[in-house]
Amino acid sequence: VSLTLYDLVGRDDRRFSPTCWRVKLALAHKGLPFTTVPTRFLDIRKIGDGGFKTMPTLRDGERWVTDSDAIADHLEAAYPDRSSLFGGPGGRTLAEFVRQWVQVVLHGQLARMVLLDIHDHLANAADQAYFRKSREAQLESRLEEVVAGRDERVGPFRASLEPLRQVVRSRPFLGGDAPLYPDCMVLGAFQWARSVSPFAQRLLAADDPVRAYLERLLDLHDGFARSTPAYPP
């Protein structure tokens, strides 16, 4: 097995990408050893044959796979003897609902709180300019305006986590007693904030069962995700 993950990187080796985190957590879940190639936004085009446009991209021997969910499917198919990421076909299909919930509810709201912090932690001025231009075009707003008033959005954000909270207050993970790929998606979203933003500390109340759940995820695989320090440390 020779697995190499191209992993978005900011300054001080910060690994902030939520979808790269999904894949790293999926690899750890399967107990597969892998190396990462820290990759700046403007270096994505230099990967492999130059045809990749987004991260994450995995090289597994001679095979290249891009897009986090395609990579998860590849790992599940190529390493069926390792811990399952989905727990069967029903788990695979319902993971899509969790994915959309993570995308809409977590990424959608977290972006409006931490996007400027991500910008500020990118590797260099060129990556920052690329990031600002592409995200501001997407959101039709300056990054400073995107995150303005974020304090007032903490309450609605916490309220919107209620379905997740109800699950993880009665069982350790979305996957039950052990995690599944949907747990990797949730932690990926929070790692996005945790890796670059002091605001991450304020996202959840101290006694929120979601906080305890994230701590359990950070503990997995000998503290694999926790080993990337939070910012500020």
Added chain:
Amino acid sequence: VSLTLYDLVGRDDRRFSPTCWRVKLALAHKGLPFTTVPTRFLDIRKIGDGGFKTMPTLRDGERWVTDSDAIADHLEAAYPDRSSLFGGPGGRTLAEFVRQWVQVVLHGQLARMVLLDIHDHLANAADQAYFRKSREAQLESRLEEVVAGRDERVGPFRASLEPLRQVVRSRPFLGGDAPLYPDCMVLGAFQWARSVSPFAQRLLAADDPVRAYLERLLDLHDGFARSTPAYPP
């Protein structure tokens, strides 16, 4: 196989209970023939040995099972040769996340739009008095106040369906090409509104992919759920 479901009933034989609908749809999914016993709130205590407090309750031969999710688990275990409700252990555990989402996002918001219509369609004055007293105690508010201003809540309700919308715009069901038990949960919630409330017509925009998805669910099993008429017809 001798299956009897005790099913909440209102006037004109209206079957409004979202959790009873889950079970009826699960039974239809498994292709199991069953009969229903229309049951008013105040008659729940007369079922079986008198120990049941909530609906739905299923009698399967000599065995009694109560609570919709316990019934789904019973059906999956007792009739493993029929279409699966969960598609394996991962599907079972992720169904819990969908259940909490349905509970918080669908039931939570729909209650604030249709609870008075449900009251108005109950079988008799005694059931209405019971329903009003118990729900008003739960919600700490009169039913009329609970649903006041419901027009303004349609927009946020539609917005909150976005994770579901994203899934069913690209595939027929949450279960993929075929439904799973989580699809029964979603339709159950909408049947609650559809069976007693003219407001059900206004919950979704005409071109909402969620509407097309619900139509697909109503079509299943030769129009099984559609055969219960909407109110008004």
